[in-house]
Amino acid sequence: MTPPERVFETIGKNREEHVQELLEFLRIPSVSTLSENAGDIRKAAEWCLKRMQRAGLQASVLETRGHPVVLGERCPHPGRPTVLVYGHYDVQPPDPLDEWVTPPFSPSVKDGYVYARGATDDKGQLLTYLMAVNDILACQGEIPVNVKILVEGEEEIGSPHLEPFLEANRERLAADVVAVSDGSQLDADTPAITCGIRGMAYMQINVEGPRFDLHSGAFGGNVANPAQVLAWILAALKKRDGTVAVPGFYDEVVEPDAARRREMSELPFDEDGVKAYLGVEQLVGEEGYSPLERKGMRPTLDVNGIWGGFSGEGAKTVIPARAGAKVSMRLVPNQRSSVVARRFREFVEGMRFPGIRVSVQELAGAEPVLVPRDLPSVRAAVRAIEKGFGRPPVFIREGGSIPVVSQFKEILGLDTLLMGWGSPDDGAHSPNERFRLEDFHRGTCSVAAFLYELAS
Amino acid sequence: MTPPERVFETIGKNREEHVQELLEFLRIPSVSTLSENAGDIRKAAEWCLKRMQRAGLQASVLETRGHPVVLGERCPHPGRPTVLVYGHYDVQPPDPLDEWVTPPFSPSVKDGYVYARGATDDKGQLLTYLMAVNDILACQGEIPVNVKILVEGEEEIGSPHLEPFLEANRERLAADVVAVSDGSQLDADTPAITCGIRGMAYMQINVEGPRFDLHSGAFGGNVANPAQVLAWILAALKKRDGTVAVPGFYDEVVEPDAARRREMSELPFDEDGVKAYLGVEQLVGEEGYSPLERKGMRPTLDVNGIWGGFSGEGAKTVIPARAGAKVSMRLVPNQRSSVVARRFREFVEGMRFPGIRVSVQELAGAEPVLVPRDLPSVRAAVRAIEKGFGRPPVFIREGGSIPVVSQFKEILGLDTLLMGWGSPDDGAHSPNERFRLEDFHRGTCSVAAFLYELAS
Numbered sequence: 001m002t003p004p005e006r007v008f009e010t011i012g013k014n015r016e017e018h019v020q021e022l023l024e025f026l027r028i029p030s031v032s033t034l035s036e037n038a039g040d041i042r043k044a045a046e047w048c049l050k051r052m053q054r055a056g057l058q059a060s061v062l063e064t065r066g067h068p069v070v071l072g073e074r075c076p077h078p079g080r081p082t083v084l085v086y087g088h089y090d091v092q093p094p095d096p097l098d099e100w101v102t103p104p105f106s107p108s109v110k111d112g113y114v115y116a117r118g119a120t121d122d123k124g125q126l127l128t129y130l131m132a133v134n135d136i137l138a139c140q141g142e143i144p145v146n147v148k149i150l151v152e153g154e155e156e157i158g159s160p161h162l163e164p165f166l167e168a169n170r171e172r173l174a175a176d177v178v179a180v181s182d183g184s185q186l187d188a189d190t191p192a193i194t195c196g197i198r199g200m201a202y203m204q205i206n207v208e209g210p211r212f213d214l215h216s217g218a219f220g221g222n223v224a225n226p227a228q229v230l231a232w233i234l235a236a237l238k239k240r241d242g243t244v245a246v247p248g249f250y251d252e253v254v255e256p257d258a259a260r261r262r263e264m265s266e267l268p269f270d271e272d273g274v275k276a277y278l279g280v281e282q283l284v285g286e287e288g289y290s291p292l293e294r295k296g297m298r299p300t301l302d303v304n305g306i307w308g309g310f311s312g313e314g315a316k317t318v319i320p321a322r323a324g325a326k327v328s329m330r331l332v333p334n335q336r337s338s339v340v341a342r343r344f345r346e347f348v349e350g351m352r353f354p355g356i357r358v359s360v361q362e363l364a365g366a367e368p369v370l371v372p373r374d375l376p377s378v379r380a381a382v383r384a385i386e387k388g389f390g391r392p393p394v395f396i397r398e399g400g401s402i403p404v405v406s407q408f409k410e411i412l413g414l415d416t417l418l419m420g421w422g423s424p425d426d427g428a429h430s431p432n433e434r435f436r437l438e439d440f441h442r443g444t445c446s447v448a449a450f451l452y453e454l455a456s
Numbered sequence: 457m458t459p460p461e462r463v464f465e466t467i468g469k470n471r472e473e474h475v476q477e478l479l480e481f482l483r484i485p486s487v488s489t490l491s492e493n494a495g496d497i498r499k500a501a502e503w504c505l506k507r508m509q510r511a512g513l514q515a516s517v518l519e520t521r522g523h524p525v526v527l528g529e530r531c532p533h534p535g536r537p538t539v540l541v542y543g544h545y546d547v548q549p550p551d552p553l554d555e556w557v558t559p560p561f562s563p564s565v566k567d568g569y570v571y572a573r574g575a576t577d578d579k580g581q582l583l584t585y586l587m588a589v590n591d592i593l594a595c596q597g598e599i600p601v602n603v604k605i606l607v608e609g610e611e612e613i614g615s616p617h618l619e620p621f622l623e624a625n626r627e628r629l630a631a632d633v634v635a636v637s638d639g640s641q642l643d644a645d646t647p648a649i650t651c652g653i654r655g656m657a658y659m660q661i662n663v664e665g666p667r668f669d670l671h672s673g674a675f676g677g678n679v680a681n682p683a684q685v686l687a688w689i690l691a692a693l694k695k696r697d698g699t700v701a702v703p704g705f706y707d708e709v710v711e712p713d714a715a716r717r718r719e720m721s722e723l724p725f726d727e728d729g730v731k732a733y734l735g736v737e738q739l740v741g742e743e744g745y746s747p748l749e750r751k752g753m754r755p756t757l758d759v760n761g762i763w764g765g766f767s768g769e770g771a772k773t774v775i776p777a778r779a780g781a782k783v784s785m786r787l788v789p790n791q792r793s794s795v796v797a798r799r800f801r802e803f804v805e806g807m808r809f810p811g812i813r814v815s816v817q818e819l820a821g822a823e824p825v826l827v828p829r830d831l832p833s834v835r836a837a838v839r840a841i842e843k844g845f846g847r848p849p850v851f852i853r854e855g856g857s858i859p860v861v862s863q864f865k866e867i868l869g870l871d872t873l874l875m876g877w878g879s880p881d882d883g884a885h886s887p888n889e890r891f892r893l894e895d896f897h898r899g900t901c902s903v904a905a906f907l908y909e910l911a912s
Contacts, residue, residue, distance in 0.1 A: 212883070216885075218856055218880060221786070225759055231691045234684065284678065295675075314490070316760060330676050430668045
């Protein structure tokens with residue numbers, strides 16, 4: 001079904017109003033990982049509830065054992081396809097705070113971008129669905145397919161309570177396909193459909209030594225130093241050639257086939273532009289793979305944080321009582337998060353250091369996913385994105401993880417269509433995260449077009 | 457000259473008053489490394505000035521390019537020996553704050569100890585000199601030798617401005633010997649004279665990568681991770697057998713001779729007690745050396761702090777823009793701080809990591825020192841400590857560093873007598889630092905006795 005011209009006109013007319021709504025949503029500091037933000041999490045869920053209701057959806061806040069899920073539904077056409085939209089209202093912590101040009105939860109608009117934590121990940125992208133449904137209903141009286149919108153509040157902490165929620169709500173969530181916009185186009189000029197995302201195993205290493213910080217003169221030479229031991233552990237996790245040294249890490253990894261590698265090599269990639277954006281002299285990774293392959297098809301391991309001892313101004317001569325690190329691994333088909341986490345734990349806890357206690361926690365996990373390209377919904381999305389962006393999308397693989405995508409497949413039997421409206425330089429998870437207002441608009445138009453194309 | 461019994465009686469009578477003065481001194485948070493405490497540093501210097509004047513010394517606050525020096529003098533006997541006392545009114549930072557049972561700058565007395573930052577290092581030990589002079593003058597009208605008391609405010613940051621101060625004040629500081637009480641007895645039952653202290657080279661390593669924290673999914677596999685690089689660097693500094701791996705580190709180290717090793721092996725050392733105090737299953741250090749040898753005669757390297765990326769609750773998937781560490785090395789004869797610092801810098805900066813900038817700063821340095829035992833002042837100290845503690849001292853080597861001791865030798869031509877009144881379990885530099893009131897009293901008596909013994 002071709003979307004009526006009036007739908008695009010309405011979205012165009014409401015453009016400024018949509019931006020104001022986004023700013024309002026972005027003002028809520030809904031950081032899911034920090035317990036001090038529990039009230040803001042609740043506020044963001046309530047905001048989604050009210051906005052869904054105002055758009056014309058039947059909506060409710062549904063409790064989990066963690067942060068609540070918000071579910072909006074409008075299913076007026078029993079015989080037509082149903083799309084289950086997934087998004088998240090929670091955001092990453094904003095720190096390091098002092099690197100933000102404007103405060104992370106006081107959104108500011110500048111040079112065609114809105115700057116705020118959550119702008120691109122995922123509040124701006126999620127809102128394209130609410131705005132599209134709202135505007136179609138406003139000008140056409142009804143949407144062309146059935147829509148269910150599921151918004152969770154724990155994506156940034158690995159969606160620990162969504163799986164039981166999906167299990168308990170199979171019937172209610174029944175659909176033909178899942179649609180998610182929580183990623184990027186290939187670049188500012190090239191819209192994309194993501195046909196692969198990496199999985200994740202996120203670990204914390206705790207290293208404990210003496211029961212309090214010690215004078216490094218009085219005890220240096222006689223006491224095992226937890227920060228030194230942590231360094232030995234982290235150094236042993238990754239080789240200097242970029243490969244991961246956890247035994248068995250690559251055992252299940254499927255090498256990309258020649259056809260996929262060729263396809264990927266034909267995608268435009270502005271290496272100089274990326275280096276300039278990141279402020280690095282060179283990209284660094286595994287030998288024998290291109291940057292896009294390293295990002296989409298190869299697993300990796302990164303230290304996300306380290307701590308221990310004195311980090312203030314000047315000199316303090318202590319042996320720290322404890323040290324720790326957060327380490328995440330990105331996974332590709334056919335790795336399994338739980339298997340990789342187990343091998344990591346066995347490796348780290350198996351290194352023995354006299355006078356030191358080492359323990360490993362698994363903080364979050366997600367499975368890698370490949371999406372088939374020959375689905376009717378994928379073809380509908382290709383046509384819709386061409387209408388919204390003025391050019392057809394390419395197929396890419398993303399480096400990030402969306403834990404719930406494999407759960408949709410396993411629990412609900414649904415494939416997920418990944419249409420990222422963001423840009424790789426939006427700075428998701430970084431200071432000064434942003435979302436281009438033009439992408440917000442084109443994304444909204446693409447969502448509206450998609451609902452009509454899906455009805456065909 | 458034997459100290460008159462009346463001196464000890466006076467010190468005994470004033471015991472409680474001395475404690476009150478110590479508590480007052482400890483309430484000033486004179487942390488030298490933090491610029492926010494500059495006002496408290498000034499306050500501590502003024503407190504010393506007033507207390508010296510009240511004790512009967514001619515005193516003044518003398519400016520340096522850093523924190524001021526306080527100098528008190530009373531030289532009534534042109535023909536008799538002059539002792540130059542050295543101490544410091546500055547203290548280490550109190551963190552980690554949440555591990556203190558009572559606040560670090562609200563001193564509390566419990567079970568015969570005073571608990572506060574600076575209690576043993578060095579306010580309590582420094583005060584023994586002021587109290588002894590005060591009480592001798594009160595009951596005898598005059599002190600038996602000439603005394604100059606130099607108190608600085610930058611010991612905990614490596615005494616960066618004391619050297620020019622000594623250079624500029626050679627005449628005024630002329631003396632026969634320096635006396636310092638800024639260390640420990642061997643244990644609670646065994647007073648000691650320290651005949652060796654280690655030197656130090658304190659370094660900071662800065663590792664910089666991308667210009668802001670990056671999403672570890674979007675960029676993991678393509679960008680060098682500063683926290684990972686830091687781990688590789690730190691791991692390369694020290695071998696798992698406890699030896700330091702900086703090339704050339706041991707080149708100038710003098711192996712302890714058989715006689716000294718034998719003497720040290722005869723000292724009592726309660727390894728089980730130390731392990732229980734520290735809460736570690738075993739002491740860990742270089743093979744082939746005893747704990748006391750590792751502490752006093754062998755150089756070592758410790759990571760004092762590490763930082764980088766996310767250290768909060770839960771999971772944040774970033775590649776940190778930067779990471780860093782503080783690393784200190786303890787040195788023994790004949791290592792030189794500047795030589796070791798240069799080798800460290802060359803080694804660390806010489807490791808090349810693509811896409812990463814590594815830089816090294818030297819934050820503080822101190823030279824190792826050995827004190828001859830056959831000086832008249834050492835013999836006087838042995839007799840004095842026997843009077844103060846009821847038993848003669850043993851000779852030990854300390855693991856800590858007192859930067860100024862080598863400067864006294866080089867600039868003023870003076871040996872330094874190191875008489876520690878503290879205990880190894882006082883927790884200098886640790887949370888819940890403390891000083892035993894009995895040691896405060898016995899130290900004061902020993903100082904008084906020392907001034908008389910020195911007059912012989």
